[in-house]
Amino acid sequence: MSVAVAFTVGLFNIGGEGQLIWGALAAAVAGRALDLPAPLLVPAALIAAAVAGAAWGFIPGVLKMYRGVHEVISTILLNWIAIHLVHGWLVAGPLAARGSGSSVSMAGTDPIRAAAWLPRPIPGSRLDLGLPVALACAAAVWFLLTRMWLGFEWRAVGAGAVAAQASGIATRLRVCQAMALSGALSGLAGGLLVLGTEHRYPGVFRTGYGFDGIAVALIGGATAPGVVAAGFVFGAVRAGATRLQLVGIHPSFAELIQGIAVLLVAAPRLFAPLLIRLRALSRAPGAPP
Incomplete structure (x- = not known):
């Protein structure tokens, strides 16, 4: 859905991998640092993942609309920036798992709290609540794009930015909004992977x-x-x-x-x-x- 949202405004978001990485890291940090009960910790970690992905997706939207940088180029470069920043520095240094002392015990973050794990409705299976969350997000995006005025304006921008701007639509704002939502969905996917499968941010997370x-x-x-x-x-x-x-x-x-x-x-x-x-x-x- 992340790529589909960007397509709506006529952009090609190839930066889903980088946005997913930031979302996964944000969920891992929030799931470890926040001392909350499960009904609050899981949504808080997923919100952190979505916000991190949205921030990373917002950047190419701004570069496209205000500096004329093609989104394919900027998203590819941002993918590699995210990979090297997170894998080469953050999870190997400041956010790395610590042993009994202060030294780094392994690449990757500390495990998240058990309260942050996504519940598994079927015992013995790997199916968790990530699937219902993903389907709910798809339904929400469908409603936004087909039943709301904002979605209509996004589609109008994708069909013809010049005509949309001539009709009074703030094309720059709408493109940045769509790219932020696109990044948020990718970040949320990373958060679901951490909370449902990995339960930490591993040393290498190239899914x-x-x-x-x-x-x-x-x-x-x-x-x-x-x-x-x-x-x-x-x-x-x-x-x-x-x-x-x-x-x-x-x-x-x-x-x-x-x-x-x-x-x-x-x-x-x-x-x-x-x-x-x-x-x-x-x-x-x-x-x-």
């Missing part, structure tokens, strides 16, 4: 989910129902990749399937303008039959 989100958004048509459906398909393919080795198939075969799916979805959009141009040339006066 690739931020880049998978681009493919999911493309396949889902940048709509909430489509993204949810594509997300389940991608999740099933990724989960089955580890079992492919049992039948002698390399696990990277799952990535091949994902790549083919993206190619099949993107190909019509890539070649449609060319086909339209060729058809127009064939119908031009004097063209051979």
Whole structure:
């Protein structure tokens, strides 16, 4: 949904990985530092994750609207800045887990409090409340984009920024808002990973989910129902990749399937303008039959 929200205003957010990293770190710090009961600690940690991701996503929006920096360039660079700042310094230094003394015992943060763990409704399974939270976020984004005036203005900006501005829409503000929400969703995803699976920020946290989100958004048509459906398909393919080795198939075969799916979805959009141009040339006066 993060990439889909950015698509709404006509931007391509490739910075989901960096926003996810900051969200995961914020959730790990909040889940460790805050001494609150579980009903308060879990929402507080998730809010911290969303705020951290929103702040990181807001930066490329501002750079795009006020300095003319293309969002693809800025988000790629911000990904690497986040990776090196967090992995190369924060979780290996100031925020690293400490032993009995003051020395660093391991890369990564201290474990979060048990009260911050996401509950698992089915004992013995890895399914936690992260799935309902993600579905609720998708429903909220769908309602925002299709039923609220703010969503209409975002879509108007994406359809034509010049026309939207001429009609009185504050295009700069709307783009920055959309990019902040896009980053917040990525940050929230990182928070759900920490609270539900990792229970700390590990030394290396390159999940690739931020880049998978681009493919999911493309396949889902940048709509909430489509993204949810594509997300389940991608999740099933990724989960089955580890079992492919049992039948002698390399696990990277799952990535091949994902790549083919993206190619099949993107190909019509890539070649449609060319086909339209060729058809127009064939119908031009004097063209051979």
